[in-house]
Amino acid sequence: MAVFMLLPHTTYLSDPENPLRVPSLRHTTATTVGELVDTERTLEELMPKTLEGQITMEKTPSYFVTREAPARISAMSRDTKLIVVVRDPVTRAISDYTQTLSKKPDIPSFESLTFKNRTTGLIDTSWSAIQIGIYAKHLDNWLHYFPMEQILFVSGERLISDPAGELGRVQDFLGLKRIITDKHFYFNQTKGFPCLKKAEGSSKPHCLGKTKGRTHPNIDPEVVQRLRDFYRPFNMKFYQMTGRFFGWED
Numbered sequence: 001m002a003v004f005m006l007l008p009h010t011t012y013l014s015d016p017e018n019p020l021r022v023p024s025l026r027h028t029t030a031t032t033v034g035e036l037v038d039t040e041r042t043l044e045e046l047m048p049k050t051l052e053g054q055i056t057m058e059k060t061p062s063y064f065v066t067r068e069a070p071a072r073i074s075a076m077s078r079d080t081k082l083i084v085v086v087r088d089p090v091t092r093a094i095s096d097y098t099q100t101l102s103k104k105p106d107i108p109s110f111e112s113l114t115f116k117n118r119t120t121g122l123i124d125t126s127w128s129a130i131q132i133g134i135y136a137k138h139l140d141n142w143l144h145y146f147p148m149e150q151i152l153f154v155s156g157e158r159l160i161s162d163p164a165g166e167l168g169r170v171q172d173f174l175g176l177k178r179i180i181t182d183k184h185f186y187f188n189q190t191k192g193f194p195c196l197k198k199a200e201g202s203s204k205p206h207c208l209g210k211t212k213g214r215t216h217p218n219i220d221p222e223v224v225q226r227l228r229d230f231y232r233p234f235n236m237k238f239y240q241m242t243g244r245f246f247g248w249e250d
């Protein structure tokens with residue numbers, strides 16, 4: 001997610017005082033966890049050996065919600081640090097739907113996909129856009145393999161309203177000096193999001209691409225309310241488990 005793009009690794013490389021180095025964001029094209037860990041050869045190709053003092057990063061959005069992922073990642077390295085960006089699950093579901101809609105304009109409406117039965121108001125929890133937002137359930141699966149101290153939850157909302165603050169938490173979590181600060185960002189009125197004042201290796205400003213920050217369709221407020229009610233108990237559980245109040249109830 002956006003967090004990796006906003007954490008320019010070469011900034012770390014160019015700081016001689018920083019003991020830790022982020023040599024490359026090895027953002028692989030692997031789509032399944034199996035692809036990454038099943039064969040030695042594939043793993044070597046996708047993720048070359050990390051040298052002393054280096055941090056290797058890899059991101060795959062589906063890890064958090066993949067049942068087999070915690071066991072497999074733990075088998076690879078129990079010391080792995082995990083970073084998950086979470087946002088209000090209702091907005092997340094609409095964002096997910098917006099992304100699918102941009103690729104398949106003929107899909108049914110958000111409202112009709114949300115319910116198994118619209119009359120009874122029964123939510124279709126098997127729809128991935130809904131399922132992914134049940135964060136407490138997914139986290140529970142990870143806690144069988146990793147302690148909470150090894151997992152950082154980044155607030156998607158704060159990443160927009162205070163990117164430097166949220167990235168400060170990421171840098172602390174990774175044991176990096178706080179190099180990315182407010183000075184690196186400006187708010188781009190046209191895009192409606194924070195952007196980097198300078199892109200990596202360039203002196204030009206850089207915003208995230210067109211696929212980040214799309215306009216969402218208007219959703220029937222009653223459906224939104226029904227989803228808010230559905231997620232509330234899971235959100236409360238999630239706040240309790242993480243010890244952080246994400247404020248999705250307003």
Ligand SMILES: Nc1ncnc2c1ncn2[C@@H]1O[C@H](COP(=O)(O)OS(=O)(=O)O)[C@@H](OP(=O)(O)O)[C@H]1O
Binds near residue numbers: 002098159
């Ligand atoms: N600085 C900045 N610029 C643009 N967008 C930002 C930024 N920070 C966070 N976001 C939010 O990132 C959301 C897209 O990230 P995704 O996780 O969906 O991306 S990914 O496809 O999974 O990589 C995207 O969601 P949508 O608004 O639904 O498009 C943004 O809200």
